[in-house]
Structures are given as C-alpha cells and as structure tokens.
Amino acid sequence: MIRYGIIVRKDVNALSFYIILQSILDEKHLSIPEAARLCGLSDGTLRSAIARKQKKVALEVAFKLSKGLHVSLERLNGMPEKEIFTAPDPPPTSKESRLLSNYRDLNEEGQEKLVDYSEDLVGGGRYKKHSKFSLDEKETKKEA
DSSP states (O other): OEETTEEOOSOTTSOOHHHHHHHHHHHTTOOHHHHHHHHTOOHHHHHHHHHTTOSOOBHHHHHHHHHHHTOOHHHHTTOOOOOOOOOOOOOOOHHHHHHHHHHHHSOHHHHHHHHHHHHHHHHHSTTSTTOHHHHHHHHHHHHO
16 A cells, blocks of 8 residues: 555555665665666665665555666565566667677676666656657757
8 A cells, every 4th residue: 555655554564665676676686876867766765765674665666676686666665566568678789789889898897888878868857758858959959
C-alpha cells in the first residue's frame, strides 16, 4: 500500500527496504556509488538507507531506484513480481557498437571521462532526443 509518498507494508514479516536494496546491489554486482549514479541519486541517500536500516523509503526515491536498477516497484516493496512481457532490445547500431568499443579500449580514467562527458551532453538537454530545450530552440529559430 502506498500512503503519503512512502512505501508501507501491511505484512509485519515483510523484508525491510534496506535488505531488499542490498540484495539487489549484490545480485547486480553494483557498489553504492555505481547504483546511485545509475539512479540519479546521491551516494548518501543509498548509504544512509542501508546504514540506518531503513524499513521504508520515499516514493520518489523508489521510482528512481526502480528505473535505474531495472527492478519493479513490487520487488523494491518486497512483494512478488508480476510476469511482464517486454520486447527484446534491438541490436546495437554501428554507432552504438563503435561507442562501446571505444569505451572498452579506454583505461579506467578515460572511461570515467567518457561517461562524464556523455552525462553532460544528455543533461544539458541540447543534444537529447525530443528534449524541451531542443524543441524550444527550434521554435525560436522558426520565429526569427
């Protein structure tokens, strides 16, 4: 049951949130900083959830974890997951394959710089597909 943006379990014997989160991180072989980056959360948010043995989490955090870690909200809430059919990802394009190959050829420092640069490009909005920034920019150019 969801109430006031907090995940609340009716079953007293249900696993606490921090246990579920730690098991997902272990399963996916992710460190806290890696998981935080994937989810768009601070390291401190995840660290404190585990260190303080939180039994519940804000709904906004749960949504970000679900999306970033590719797990359902049901799983984060300690509930059985429903079978959902998802189409397989299309094979990578030649550009995507080239980008991955370049990434793998870099040392750890270069890989980190490539990730940072790509996050800057996407985060700025200008180069993101269908972003409000690029649409507004096109409208401005049409009006001029």
